[in-house]
Every structure is written in structure tokens, then in C-alpha cells.
Amino acid sequence: MSSPLADFIDRAQRLFVLTGAGCSTDSGIPDYRDADGQWKRTPPVTYQAFMGELATRQRYWARSLLGWPRVGQARPNGTHAALVALEARGQLEVLLTQNVDRLHQRAGSRAVIDLHGRLDQVRCMGCEARIAREDVQHLLLACNPGWDQLDAAQAPDGDADLDEVDFSRFQVPACPQCGGILKPDVVFFGENVPRDRVATVQAHLAQADAVLVVGSSLMVYSGFRFVQAAATAGLPVAALNLGRTRADDLLSLKVEQSCASALAFLLPSAANA
Numbered sequence: 537m538s539s540p541l542a543d544f545i546d547r548a549q550r551l552f553v554l555t556g557a558g559c560s561t562d563s564g565i566p567d568y569r570d571a572d573g574q575w576k577r578t579p580p581v582t583y584q585a586f587m588g589e590l591a592t593r594q595r596y597w598a599r600s601l602l603g604w605p606r607v608g609q610a611r612p613n614g615t616h617a618a619l620v621a622l623e624a625r626g627q628l629e630v631l632l633t634q635n636v637d638r639l640h641q642r643a644g645s646r647a648v649i650d651l652h653g654r655l656d657q658v659r660c661m662g663c664e665a666r667i668a669r670e671d672v673q674h675l676l677l678a679c680n681p682g683w684d685q686l687d688a689a690q691a692p693d694g695d696a697d698l699d700e701v702d703f704s705r706f707q708v709p710a711c712p713q714c715g716g717i718l719k720p721d722v723v724f725f726g727e728n729v730p731r732d733r734v735a736t737v738q739a740h741l742a743q744a745d746a747v748l749v750v751g752s753s754l755m756v757y758s759g760f761r762f763v764q765a766a767a768t769a770g771l772p773v774a775a776l777n778l779g780r781t782r783a784d785d786l787l788s789l790k791v792e793q794s795c796a797s798a799l800a801f802l803l804p805s806a807a808n809a
């Protein structure tokens with residue numbers, strides 16, 4: 537059984553795949569935006585506020601203390617598995633993800649670029665040391681006994697909703713080596729994607745013969761610009777997303793379905809069925 541999406545993928549030899557939050561919702565990690573691409577909640581913290589204000593870091597880490605376990609324990613879903621299968625078919629140029637949850641790698645994808653970094657790692661802004669997020673979790677709990685008992689609704693990217701809490705009492709751990717500010721190794725809003733990472737992505741895009749967007753509204757410019765560049769270069773672009781995307785005008789094919797079901801034909805079990 538064929539579909540326009542299957543035909544699009546079959547025609548490509550070197551697919552540039554760009555994924556977003558819609559890939560991870562089936563793994564229990566909430567999405568940022570609604571079907572119109574609007575914020576569902578208050579926008580996330582900015583780089584400037586995080587680096588500039590202790591109060592912002594207190595609030596960030598208090599919420600992260602509660603939100604991290606859900607991300608750290610999340611398991612890949614059928615969408616991740618389908619993209620592993622696509623790579624196994626030899627048709628993948630690269631998988632560029634805007635997600636910071638590492639679920640593509642956990643599923644077995646190899647040619648992955650984490651455009652916005654990785655939440656399972658923490659970076660010292662003083663000495664550039666990298667610390668596992670899990671180790672920082674132990675530091676956070678040691679400095680703030682009892683905080684893990686607070687109840688909070690889960691939010692995207694290891695965040696959690698914590699209202700009416702006095703964050704000024706929260707102890708923010710510093711770098712164990714130099715005392716510097718610890719920051720998740722992810723690109724915050726208001727922060728640029730590292731230049732060498734952008735150059736690597738552009739090199740892959742130059743090798744690609746088609747672009748497939750999976751589970752992203754492309755509202756963030758750092759991802760959208762690659763789709764824009766692909767369309768300008770004349771590459772066919774398909775998007776699989778529930779709801780509007782910023783690139784709707786640039787698409788050769790738009791599929792509004794759940795990612796996992798639309799890509800299920802790629803799974804080895806589907807071929808045998």
C-alpha cells in the first residue's frame with residue numbers, strides 16, 4: 537500500500553530529516569506549541585535571564601529538579617523507530633533534531649545532529665566542564681532536601697510547573713571544579729546555535745536531495761532557516777505535522793497525521809505484514 541508520503545520517501549536517495557517536539561509527545565514529553573504554532577504556556581527562560589539573574593537560575597533548577605526524571609526516563613516511540621529504519625535503508629543524509637531529549641540516539645539513530653544541544657548534559661560556563669545531568673540531579677537534591685516531594689505538572693524539556701513556591705530559598709549548585717555557573721548544555725532562547733554546528737548542518741543539506749520535516753511547526757528560526765534554504769535551492773520539502781508549520785508555503789507535500797502512524801510503513805514489521 538502506497539501513500540504520497542511513502543512515495544516521497546521512496547524517491548529520495550539522501551534525505552535530510554528535521555525533527556521536532558511532535559516526535560517525542562508519544563514518549564510522554566509535552567509539546568511547546570498548539571496546532572496554530574502558538575505557545576501553550578509561558579515561553580521558556582532566555583539565555584540572558586538565566587546568565588544574568590540568580591532568581592531565574594533558582595526558578596529554572598527548582599523546576600528542572602522535578603521535570604528531569606520524566607525526560608531522563610523517557611523511552612523512544614514508534615516515530616523514533618521508523619527513523620532508525622529509514623537510516624537502515626540507506627536513505628538518510630542526516631537527522632537534524634530540534635529536540636534535546638536524545639531519544640533518537642537512544643532508539644539507535646546514528647547520523648544525528650542535536651541542533652539545540654542535549655538535556656542529559658550540563659555545561660560549566662566558567663571552565664567548560666561537562667557533567668552528566670543525572671549527577672547534577674544528585675547535587676540539586678543534596679542542596680535542597682524535600683524539594684523532590686513537591687507536586688508539579690510536567691512541562692516541556694524537563695521543565696515543570698511550580699507555582700506559588702518561594703524560589704529564593706532554592707540552593708543552586710555551582711561547578712564542583714571552578715565554582716562557575718552551571719547551565720544545561722542546550723541552546724536557550726536568545727542564544728545562538730554554535731557556528732560550527734550550523735556549518736556541519738549546511739554541509740549535509742548541500743548533499744541532500746530532499747527534506748522531510750517530522751513533528752515540527754518550524755516556529756523557531758534556527759530550524760526553519762534550513763528548510764527555507766532547501767526550498768530556495770529547489771529541493772522538494774515534505775512536512776509531517778499535526779497543525780500549521782511556518783514553512784507551509786514552501787512545501788511540496790504536507791501530511792497532517794500523527795508521526796508514528798504516518799511513518800509506520802518504514803518499520804521492518806510493516807514489510808512483513
Ligand SMILES: [Zn+2]
Pocket residue numbers: 660661662663664665711712713714715716
Ligand atoms: Zn567549572
